[in-house]
Amino acid sequence: MKITQYNKCIDIFYDSRCGVCSSFIKWLHQQPCSCNVNYVSYQSARGEEWFQSMAMGELERQLVVRNDSGGMYRGAAAWVQCMLVCLSYADLAERLSSPLLMPVAQKACHLVACNERTLREIFSVQNDEEVLAELEGAFLPSCQVDEMNEEVTIMAGIPDGII
Numbered sequence: 827m828k829i830t831q832y833n834k835c836i837d838i839f840y841d842s843r844c845g846v847c848s849s850f851i852k853w854l855h856q857q858p859c860s861c862n863v864n865y866v867s868y869q870s871a872r873g874e875e876w877f878q879s880m881a882m883g884e885l886e887r888q889l890v891v892r893n894d895s896g897g898m899y900r901g902a903a904a905w906v907q908c909m910l911v912c913l914s915y916a917d918l919a920e921r922l923s924s925p926l927l928m929p930v931a932q933k934a935c936h937l938v939a940c941n942e943r944t945l946r947e948i949f950s951v952q953n954d955e956e957v958l959a960e961l962e963g964a965f966l967p968s969c970q971v972d973e974m975n976e977e978v979t980i981m982a983g984i985p986d987g988i989i
Contacts, residue, residue, distance in 0.1 A: 833911065835893075836861060836864070836911060838851065838891050839889070840890075841867070842867035850905075850908070850935055850936060851865055860912075861894075888904075889901075889905060889908070889932075902929060903931075905931045906919050909922065909934075909938070918934070918949055922934055927954055930961035933964045937961070
């Protein structure tokens with residue numbers, strides 16, 4: 827999967843009822859970013875309008891990112907996309923985009939939002955195999971995120987020109 831780093835704008839779709847997603851979005855909103863970031867809750871009027879034709883049970887609790895070139899990401903890839911736009915964390919996101927670390931991307935993003943020092947320590951002193959082992963053992967509160975790590979090419983009725 828190709829991870830896109832250079833965007834002018836991204837849209838982040840998230841379940842505002844999910845504590846993990848909401849706390850990460852709150853943290854992300856406070857970070858200096860390399861592009862404009864639009865946050866769209868599935869429960870908002872905009873989210874309900876765009877995703878009305880899809881089964882909400884499939885989308886809720888799943889972070890989805892749309893970049894300005896039309897790429898759509900969900901699961902771990904979406905979490906990495908969010909980190910890539912953070913000026914202070916793009917280097918960690920690049921490392922997370924490796925095939926070995928991608929499966930633990932959501933845990934890493936949750937850790938950075940909750941405890942920046944711990945994640946920086948993990949990534950600064952360990953190789954990828956050690957990082958993987960450390961993050962696999964990390965606690966992540968349940969939010970029933972879909973574990974699909976793929977780029978989505980067609981998604982709902984999001985109007986062109988939104989971003």
